[in-house]
Amino acid sequence: MFWELELVIYIFLLISAIVALEVDDLLVAVVMMTIFSFLMALLFVAMGAIDVGFTEAVIGAGVTGILFVVVVYQTSRKTND
Amino acid sequence: MKEQFQSPIVLLGSRLLSPYIMLFGWYVIIHGHYSPGGGFQGGALLAASVLLIRVAGGTRLSSLQLREVINTPMATLGVAIYFLTGVVAVLAGGFFLDYGQLPIPGLEAAWLRYYGILIIEVGIGLTVMAILIMIYDNMVKGEDHA
Amino acid sequence: MKLLKFAILALFAGVLIYASNDLPYRGDPDNLMHAERSITDTPVKGNYFIQEAYNDARTPNMVTVVLGDYRSIDTFGEQVVIFTAGLITILVLRKQRRREE
Numbered sequence: 001m002f003w004e005l006e007l008v009i010y011i012f013l014l015i016s017a018i019v020a021l022e023v024d025d026l027l028v029a030v031v032m033m034t035i036f037s038f039l040m041a042l043l044f045v046a047m048g049a050i051d052v053g054f055t056e057a058v059i060g061a062g063v064t065g066i067l068f069v070v071v072v073y074q075t076s077r078k079t080n081d
Numbered sequence: 082m083k084e085q086f087q088s089p090i091v092l093l094g095s096r097l098l099s100p101y102i103m104l105f106g107w108y109v110i111i112h113g114h115y116s117p118g119g120g121f122q123g124g125a126l127l128a129a130s131v132l133l134i135r136v137a138g139g140t141r142l143s144s145l146q147l148r149e150v151i152n153t154p155m156a157t158l159g160v161a162i163y164f165l166t167g168v169v170a171v172l173a174g175g176f177f178l179d180y181g182q183l184p185i186p187g188l189e190a191a192w193l194r195y196y197g198i199l200i201i202e203v204g205i206g207l208t209v210m211a212i213l214i215m216i217y218d219n220m221v222k223g224e225d226h227a
Numbered sequence: 228m229k230l231l232k233f234a235i236l237a238l239f240a241g242v243l244i245y246a247s248n249d250l251p252y253r254g255d256p257d258n259l260m261h262a263e264r265s266i267t268d269t270p271v272k273g274n275y276f277i278q279e280a281y282n283d284a285r286t287p288n289m290v291t292v293v294l295g296d297y298r299s300i301d302t303f304g305e306q307v308v309i310f311t312a313g314l315i316t317i318l319v320l321r322k323q324r325r326r327e328e
Contacts, residue, residue: 114286159310220316
């Protein structure tokens, strides 16, 4: 795999992680976390671990996103800090 | 989730998308011998296709697709498929989960292991699907999201 | 306080980057886990899995054979863990809801 492509994925990974930490709207944080999971799955595939990447894409970007959205709608949408 | 998801476009889109996700989930389980995938990933995809209808359509619509009561028996069925495969191998004279001893006539040991792996993958898929749907149902129960 | 937080994070990142210098290169055939015999001079089990997985189970995907056949009791324990997690959600979440009503 080309290292330039991995560098781009790493930069987007850092951006999505920082946005997910710093944003006030929790729904945006959940979406950023699913983007983080998907970029992580891309990195796993780039490293050659296809099964791990597949699991990460299905669980981290699919089911966990739905469960977090349900939790956000059942509690509050804004953070306090 | 009460006012936002009232749109019929979201419901139509998820109804259009859900059968294909479910078909892909079964493909991942059955074709796991030749391509990346297996029971866990395929079961999660099956659960995702059911959860899509549950998020978009609400409790009343999703009870037409897969009722909540079925979750626990389906998860138990998955564990039982796995466990009974091992017990049948023990009764046929091998070790626990030694698929080479499964009593299917006309096959050599290597092909018996092939079909043994296929049987347990289906069991894992059923359990993972039922458990993920069960977690969602227990989280949102009592409120009608849609 | 916020400065202290970022200082701790930066320190931790520095430690991790320093530790990652000792990691082996990805996909290098001279790595230790790809050797025929380990440090303690015992045969590495992964060689048998790679060489004999197709002959044992007629399955081209090695990962499926390892998870489903060679390490099947491990996978069974994993499935029981998932099953128990679902049952625990019944216990915890349903009881709490009944108390609210």
